[in-house]
Amino acid sequence: MTLNERSFRDAMARFATGVTVVAAVDPAGNPCGMTANSVASVSLVPPMVLVCVDQESSSHDLIMDAGAFAVSVLGTEHEGMARRFAGKSQEERFPGLRYETGTTGSPILEGALAWLDCRVWKCMTAGDHTIVIGEVQDCGAREGAPLVFFKGSFQRPVW
Ligand SMILES: Cc1cc2nc3c(=O)[nH]c(=O)nc-3n(C[C@H](O)[C@H](O)[C@H](O)COP(=O)(O)O)c2cc1C
Numbered sequence: 001m002t003l004n005e006r007s008f009r010d011a012m013a014r015f016a017t018g019v020t021v022v023a024a025v026d027p028a029g030n031p032c033g034m035t036a037n038s039v040a041s042v043s044l045v046p047p048m049v050l051v052c053v054d055q056e057s058s059s060h061d062l063i064m065d066a067g068a069f070a071v072s073v074l075g076t077e078h079e080g081m082a083r084r085f086a087g088k089s090q091e092e093r094f095p096g097l098r099y100e101t102g103t104t105g106s107p108i109l110e111g112a113l114a115w116l117d118c119r120v121w122k123c124m125t126a127g128d129h130t131i132v133i134g135e136v137q138d139c140g141a142r143e144g145a146p147l148v149f150f151k152g153s154f155q156r157p158v159w
Pocket residue numbers: 019033034035036037038039052053054056057058059060082085086087089090149
């Protein structure tokens with residue numbers, strides 16, 4: 001067995017996840033965000049979630065500076081959004097998209113399967129990422145099928 005970046009990526013790629021957009025507001029008041037699947041539930045009381053953000057990503061400092069973020073959980077119909085928030089430049093992500101503003105001021109994508117509006121509670125450096133723990137201020141959910149990421153591809157499981 002050889003542990004290297006490839007074997008680590010291959011192993012983690014077998015861990016099927018949901019897909020989210022983690023979004024905040026930049027210092028100029030514009031919405032910004034990125035596709036993220038490293039979201040996890042942390043605590044029930046008080047409700048907390050975490051997301052691991054690459055320190056090299058443009059979203060990293062924007063989320064830190066905002067002190068708040070919203071997680072929008074994507075449905076099967078949102079693959080285009082997932083690609084846009086992972087591939088396009090920050091300026092090309094939100095134009096034309098409908099979103100609401102949560103109590104923290106963070107953008108919540110219209111039609112999200114679920115959403116969590118969070119204030120940053122604590123951040124911890126972990127290798128090349130930062131674990132951002134958010135205390136959930138508000139959340140919501142609707143019925144629908146989730147977009148899934150598995151082995152490097154978006155999947156639409158029959159629900
Ligand atoms: C399905 C999927 C999940 C991703 N999850 C994360 C994640 O959890 N954390 C992260 O830092 N980047 C993640 N990325 C990569 C970012 O979305 C991507 O690097 C994006 O371009 C970052 O943009 P930015 O540098 O403008 O912030 C993911 C990408 C995809 C396609």
